Amino acid sequence: MIGTARNGLEVSISGLGCKVPDRVVTNDELRQYVDTTDEWIRERTGIRERRMATQEEALSDISLPACRDALAQAGLEGKDIDLIIVATVTPDMMFPSTAAILADALGATDAAAYDLSAGCTGFMYALAQAYGMLAGGLSKRALVVGGDPLSKILDWEDRSTLVLFGDGAGAVVMEVGPEKGFIGFELGADGGGGASLWLPGSGSRHFDDPDGYVKMNGREVFKFATRVLVQSAQDLLESCGMTIDDVDLYIPHQANVRIIDHATRKLGVPSERVVINVDRYGNTSSGSIPLALADAASDGRLKPGQLVLMTGMGAGLTWGSALIRWTKEMAA
Numbered sequence: 001m002i003g004t005a006r007n008g009l010e011v012s013i014s015g016l017g018c019k020v021p022d023r024v025v026t027n028d029e030l031r032q033y034v035d036t037t038d039e040w041i042r043e044r045t046g047i048r049e050r051r052m053a054t055q056e057e058a059l060s061d062i063s064l065p066a067c068r069d070a071l072a073q074a075g076l077e078g079k080d081i082d083l084i085i086v087a088t089v090t091p092d093m094m095f096p097s098t099a100a101i102l103a104d105a106l107g108a109t110d111a112a113a114y115d116l117s118a119g120c121t122g123f124m125y126a127l128a129q130a131y132g133m134l135a136g137g138l139s140k141r142a143l144v145v146g147g148d149p150l151s152k153i154l155d156w157e158d159r160s161t162l163v164l165f166g167d168g169a170g171a172v173v174m175e176v177g178p179e180k181g182f183i184g185f186e187l188g189a190d191g192g193g194g195a196s197l198w199l200p201g202s203g204s205r206h207f208d209d210p211d212g213y214v215k216m217n218g219r220e221v222f223k224f225a226t227r228v229l230v231q232s233a234q235d236l237l238e239s240c241g242m243t244i245d246d247v248d249l250y251i252p253h254q255a256n257v258r259i260i261d262h263a264t265r266k267l268g269v270p271s272e273r274v275v276i277n278v279d280r281y282g283n284t285s286s287g288s289i290p291l292a293l294a295d296a297a298s299d300g301r302l303k304p305g306q307l308v309l310m311t312g313m314g315a316g317l318t319w320g321s322a323l324i325r326w327t328k329e330m331a332a
């Protein structure tokens with residue numbers, strides 16, 4: 001699916017917030033659980049440390065402060081929001097949705113609220129859905145959350161996945177007008193590659209002895225990721241009549257610094273325009289892109305007028321890009 005934001009009302013982001021759990025887990029700490037080294041993890045992934053939720057912390061606990069910050073920045077309260085979408089593969093539970101739990105906690109009594117599952121691409125899918133509802137006039141102010149305490153579904157004895165992921169969440173407020181923030185989207189899915197990254201036994205399909213942990217074919221996901229990050233961004237830029245030289249800030253999904261470097265090189269983005277925080281947070285799945293946006297805001301790189309290109313990819317297999325003009329002055 002590809003499209004430019006030409007036909008509906010103008011939509012932009014007016015608030016941004018993020019939250020990671022307090023607990024820092026270094027590469028060295030993971031050596032207690034699996035046969036690995038700090039050197040291997042840094043060389044193959046660029047990750048130095050990640051945050052991990054406690055046993056008591058669920059997605060809604062991590063997301064709530066991010067939502068409150070995003071609302072405060074937009075100058076809004078929960079009751080002003082009429083749509084909440086939470087992109088995640090680790091909701092508090094299958095139902096009620098984490099979006100409904102957050103709506104209740106925020107006092108968003110008039111909001112439609114639901115969760116969306118598109119792996120690590122979830123935040124990009126959720127932005128596109130919210131954009132569609134706002135541009136079409138169905139919603140006026142939406143809260144879009146991306147977050148995953150992915151540590152909850154990791155096998156702490158599997159070194160091929162344990163070292164890659166971390167926990168975190170981010171949220172944005174999206175509003176109708178007056179400025180044109182969203183410019184276009186490109187979204188896709190290849191279900192044929194689903195078994196490269198999956199959670200057997202997590203739904204209605206029967207599996208013998210499912211252990212409830214993420215399974216991944218790292219090499220296949222690596223090949224897929226390097227291909228779609230480039231292709232999706234190029235297709236979207238072309239359909240919007242822009243080139244990579246127009247992009248001020250490139251925010252790729254934070255899965256692995258080698259994947260990011262490959263995409264950056266192929267696309268021809270100067271390194272100072274690329275946001276990277278996978279070294280501090282690992283792969284936070286649906287939280288990755290909003291966390292990177294918030295990082296760019298806090299270090300002063302995200303400014304009004306800038307063209308921001310975001311591309312995610314993940315389980316499904318799925319991918320998605322969005323091109324936005326940043327319109328909001330961010331508090332330091």
Ligand code: ACO
Binds near residue numbers: 041160164222283313
């Ligand atoms: N520590 C030490 N050694 C390890 C570890 C580890 N944590 N994990 C694997 N190894 C070993 C392997 O067993 C293998 O050993 P062998 O040669 O004796 O068989 C060796 O290291 C090399 O393994 P490879 O899998 O070939 O290593 P590779 O260079 O491909 O890196 C990695 C593995 C980092 C997983 C890489 O394939 C990758 O990044 N893939 C993409 C993963 C990803 O991004 N997933 C999520 C994307 S979607 C989403 O975000 C949900």
